[in-house]
Amino acid sequence: MERRPGEQAAGEPADCGAGGGEGGDDEPPQGAGAQAARPEARLTLLLRLRAQTKQQLLEYKSMVDASKYFHFQISFYDKIEDLEKEVEEVKTAFEMKKLALDRMQLSIALQKNLEKIDPKTSVLMDNMKHVLKLNKLIMKSHQESWDLEEKLLDVRKKRLELKQSSENKLLEIQTEKNKQKDDLANMENSNKIKAMQRNLKMEIQITTVIQNVFQNLILGSKANWAEDPTLKEIVLQLEKNLATI
């Protein structure tokens, strides 16, 4: 797409006398006053043109100088970055120096001013005192906020410690419980208990047999054991099932 829809050329010089050197395409509104203004306007125009051509000559010269370096064809990006860094450094150095210079000038002017004026009544002194007051307030409130932050930190530390110790305790409790469970299980499985249980069983069986023998003795003697209280007691005692005790 290479159409060019419009080409506008506009010649609208702002100062009305600028084009008037050729004898007026633009008609100056005032009559005789403009005649006197025109040579001055011509002079300014000429001076401006001189400045312009100087600047343009400078540009062309610098381009010509720069084009001598273009033959080298080294990587441009690095070079550009280096040059830009240099420019930035010089700029910042300049800014710093300017700042320092301004400060020195300001302080000297201030000094001279103070020497001139009666120090007690000037507005400057009031301002400075106010500034000092505010600074003190600022420092105090900074200190307070710092202290509060310290306290907050301490409280948080303590909380953390407490949490940790409670964690430890709970862990201990858990291990103890587990130990107990293990011990219990061990005990139940131990051999001693098994032997004891076997013995107990044996004894119970023996006593049950003895019980039955005595019962059968008393029954077989055909004595009436229900009437005699001592016999009754013995028989009933023999009925106790020892396995369930």
Next chain:
Amino acid sequence: MSVLRPLDKQPGLNTATILLVGTEDALLQQLADAMLKEDCASELKIHLARSLPLPSDVNRPRIDLIMFVVNLHSKYSLQNVEESLRHVDATFFLGKVGFLAMGAGQESHCSIHRNTVTKLANTYRSPLFFCDLEREGFRATVAQRLVRMLQICAGHVPGVSALNLLSLLRSSENPAPEDL
């Protein structure tokens, strides 16, 4: 003359020429009108073009500043600008090229992200301006800026060159070298 070179012609006396490249004809026209209304001690010439390369048969004055106008609502305008950038000589990018992105106000219509345009401007190390060309107040402001830039690029302001302006514009805006 398929490639535009910055200093291949003699400068016109007291004349400064700007070339606006973009697909939005009506808005470019309005911007040109706004620029002409501006107070300027030198003569202004404004060329409008849809895309480069420009036809070589016309006798035209030396171009001092090229502004590529990208409409963030249409991807076609970005493509167009990228195509046209190939026909510009490298020496032009020493301060005589700028990018103007319009339509950034309406986020919902933007099909190009702001970062794309910012990266484009960073690659070519040229200044990037954002503007809403449809509102008259903003257009007048951008026109004023462009006129000042144009004066500097044409050499009408003694002591400041286009390259100076470029490094001045750079320091506040983009930390470009780190990205590359």
